[in-house]
Amino acid sequence: MTEIIEDVENKPPLHEAIYKKLRLLLETGALAPGQALSLRNLAHSFEGSVTPVRDAVWRLAAEGALYIGPTRRISVPTLSRNQVRELMRVRALLEPEAAILALDNITPEIISQMRAYDAELNKAAMEGNVGEYMANNHAFHFALYSASNSDVLLPLIESIWVRFGPYMRHAYPDVAGMEGVEDHHAQALEALEKRDAIALKRAIKSDIGDGEQFLLHEME
Amino acid sequence: MTEIIEDVENKPPLHEAIYKKLRLLLETGALAPGQALSLRNLAHSFEGSVTPVRDAVWRLAAEGALYIGPTRRISVPTLSRNQVRELMRVRALLEPEAAILALDNITPEIISQMRAYDAELNKAAMEGNVGEYMANNHAFHFALYSASNSDVLLPLIESIWVRFGPYMRHAYPDVAGMEGVEDHHAQALEALEKRDAIALKRAIKSDIGDGEQFLLHEME
């Protein structure tokens, strides 16, 4: 009998979907720092049971994206000023490295893509649209880092970014006035055009420095 | 009624114990790269059910210590030469940073502790005792990094080290001949005594460079 090989929706497991959704909620700042979560509530939200939720939660906890308290309560992590500094320090170490690796594989298409993100990002900043700003800033950076083709660096950098998510939205109620005196994104783009590795590293590093100052400033 | 507050064994959850044991197996090279694991076998080994095993496995998978294949099969990760290089590069970025932070909190006790580990390490190397060598090398490095008091850097560095575990034992069948021309541990200790930050960074970085060369060499 001739069977029709439909390759019907090779559907991913529920825990995978839950992981991605939860991660997105964290990245976009939909969840506030310190906010408590419960397995049953999450299971109900995602219309599943507690088992796949546990998988997703432990995965996120291992990345530092969720916090498991001493009494095993699940919550969105709180960051101290010192932790912010150290996380930004890690960014400043890893991301220039990824950028350098990316330089070998960069294409005009990627650069113009990044320009597009940067334009959207600036527009969003002018309009005070925090969500759009964050999304495009993320896209801008990872369009670059992805070109590194590093399955080691990328997940690490991603995991650091997720940790800032909950603070970004709440720390940036108004991004309109946040343009620094220097546009480090523009500098990065220029460095990419010129294939200037050290200028690229400097631009990325400075951009991260700006982010650190701004976040720390907004934290009080 | 006077209650006797015994604070009876505030026993940790099973999934925590499983996580730690599995992690130790990986760190000490008890599990070979590529080796397959199954939830039921693990559950049976740890005399528990599948649920706590899942928690532990997903946690380790998130750290890159375990690999979940495209068909969701669980296995000990395999490292390509390129991945080894990138992981070592990350070590070379993060560990000197942790060392610098540690420099502010270093005490004579920690230094002498490190000397003790280094002595044990050298003895183990002479005797060809791989397990002892690895354990003391780990202890040496983390005695230093722990002094950084960084709950950001330490877990990150730990997660990188775990990934090498499965390769260490199988790549170092004989550590007897592995002493480099320079003893970077000794240089690190000297730098600690003198509170010489840049010498400390250089020593750590060189030590990691040695490890990289050796591992790559053993990988073919």
Add this chain to the structure above:
DNA sequence: GCTTTATATTTGTTATAACAAATATAAAGA
């Protein structure tokens, strides 16, 4: 009104069973 106590609810933990997909084994064919 405030603290303390008792009760009720919610929480994470764990074992189990049923299902489907993937893999391994045995059988059959060339």
Add this chain to the structure above:
DNA sequence: TCTTTATATTTGTTATAACAAATATAAAGC
């Protein structure tokens, strides 16, 4: 002997129920 097919086994996935600890709520005492 080798490839193909059929069967059996193992595998991850998911929902559920029972238990214990932690938290929240209500009641009582002062």
